Amino acid sequence: MKTLTKVLKYVVLPLLIVIVAVLFYISIGFGKLDFKDDFPVTEDYAALYPESYEAARDDFRALSAELHANYENVQYFPLWVPSETDADLTIDVCYIPAQGDSLNLLILSSGIHGVEGYVGYAVQEFFISNYLNETFLENTGVLLLHAVNPYGFKYHRKVTENNVDMNRNSPSTVDLYETHNEGYSLVYDLINPQDKVKTNSLENRFFFIKAINEIRKKSLPVLRQAALQGQYTNPEGIYYGGEAPEPQIGLLSPILSEISDPYQKIMILDLHTGYGERGKLHLFTNPMEDDEKRKMERIFDGFVIDWGDSDEFYTITGEFTSFVGAQAPGKDFYPMVIEYGTLDSQTTMGSLKSIHIMILENQGYHFGFASVKDSMKVKADFLELYYPDSESWRSYVIEQTQDLFDVVLPRFTMHE
Numbered sequence: 001m002k003t004l005t006k007v008l009k010y011v012v013l014p015l016l017i018v019i020v021a022v023l024f025y026i027s028i029g030f031g032k033l034d035f036k037d038d039f040p041v042t043e044d045y046a047a048l049y050p051e052s053y054e055a056a057r058d059d060f061r062a063l064s065a066e067l068h069a070n071y072e073n074v075q076y077f078p079l080w081v082p083s084e085t086d087a088d089l090t091i092d093v094c095y096i097p098a099q100g101d102s103l104n105l106l107i108l109s110s111g112i113h114g115v116e117g118y119v120g121y122a123v124q125e126f127f128i129s130n131y132l133n134e135t136f137l138e139n140t141g142v143l144l145l146h147a148v149n150p151y152g153f154k155y156h157r158k159v160t161e162n163n164v165d166m167n168r169n170s171p172s173t174v175d176l177y178e179t180h181n182e183g184y185s186l187v188y189d190l191i192n193p194q195d196k197v198k199t200n201s202l203e204n205r206f207f208f209i210k211a212i213n214e215i216r217k218k219s220l221p222v223l224r225q226a227a228l229q230g231q232y233t234n235p236e237g238i239y240y241g242g243e244a245p246e247p248q249i250g251l252l253s254p255i256l257s258e259i260s261d262p263y264q265k266i267m268i269l270d271l272h273t274g275y276g277e278r279g280k281l282h283l284f285t286n287p288m289e290d291d292e293k294r295k296m297e298r299i300f301d302g303f304v305i306d307w308g309d310s311d312e313f314y315t316i317t318g319e320f321t322s323f324v325g326a327q328a329p330g331k332d333f334y335p336m337v338i339e340y341g342t343l344d345s346q347t348t349m350g351s352l353k354s355i356h357i358m359i360l361e362n363q364g365y366h367f368g369f370a371s372v373k374d375s376m377k378v379k380a381d382f383l384e385l386y387y388p389d390s391e392s393w394r395s396y397v398i399e400q401t402q403d404l405f406d407v408v409l410p411r412f413t414m415h416e
């Protein structure tokens with residue numbers, strides 16, 4: 001009996017205290033988003049970032065007007081996105097046709113995931129100011145799509161007013177909305193809590209333990225695929241792809257067909273943030289046939305492409321670049337998603353942190369917050385996930401974009 005008491009007192013109890021302390025330590029670290037970026041800052045690059053959706057749109061319109069004055073047959077116009085609450089939400093389109101032969105078309109799209117439009121705009125402005133010139137336009141047209149999900153950009157959501165993820169809603173086949181995501185029910189309870197958000201609740205503080213326990217049972221690739229692929233059954237859940245096309249799809253479809261018609265070769269670069277190693281530019285695309293893959297690898301040679309078929313990655317349904325391709329059938333098509341990493345989602349902790357922030361934001365939107373403080377914390381974290389405040393991060397994003405564009409754009413526009 002005495003030995004047992006001793007064991008309890010000197011072994012089990014201290015061990016428990018250490019475990020609890022470690023868990024608390026991790027939980028505090030888990031709740032914090034403090035990155036000390038030390039990428040070199042270029043003032044001009046950091047200055048590209050807009051203050052708001054409206055500011056970005058004003059600047060985009062001013063740049064479009066300049067292009068209209070400088071080149072032949074430039075068209076620029078807003079497309080009004082219908083809304084229950086806001087009569088001034090637009091996708092802004094600017095099309096600069098090839099000034100000589102119409103051989104190649106470059107499409108640069110931003111804000112499919114609303115709040116990611118801050119960075120998307122900065123990259124679009126950087127492209128216009130540094131690459132769009134007479135030489136570039138000789139045989140290449142450029143189509144700029146600004147804020148494909150203006151509601152999400154303006155109100156800092158990733159999804160549309162209908163809680164729809166546009167990058168799961170863009171149809172390239174008719175049966176998209178009947179897609180059955182078998183794995184979603186496995187993760188449903190974990191990723192869609194149904195009550196007011198209380199950031200300090202034990203459940204949230206120890207979210208990572210709950211999640212790791214699920215991972216232990218089902219493996220991370222299975223869960224990631226289930227959660228991220230897109231789902232068409234739970235309108236209040238995350239990664240909801242809708243039950244029909246969002247209005248944007250109907251607005252863009254005829255424009256995409258008409259503009260791409262004269263061109264042979266079409267590339268879309270769709271701009272996103274939030275996935276991958278912090279500060280790094282990532283390229284990814286859904287799996288492709290071998291010959292298509294080789295074609296992409298030639299253009300992007302020297303850069304790593306995530307093909308969506310490795311263990312570390314996932315495939316999605318209803319994504320925007322495939323929809324764009326479907327509007328231009330029979331063309332030589334190069335779809336690519338550019339993601340700028342923010343929270344190190346390539347690590348297990350980083351990916352759990354990212355999804356936890358998404359969960360809380362969605363939960364708060366549907367079920368409210370326990371306090372103003374909770375609301376402010378979740379909204380600030382959410383913005384940080386898609387639009388980091390760090391000047392160093394912002395500047396480095398543009399620097400890497402330059403490295404990519406310098407190499408890839410000439411290869412794309414080159415005559416063969």
Ligand SMILES: [Zn+2]
Pocket residue numbers: 113116167271272273274
């Ligand atoms: Zn995105």
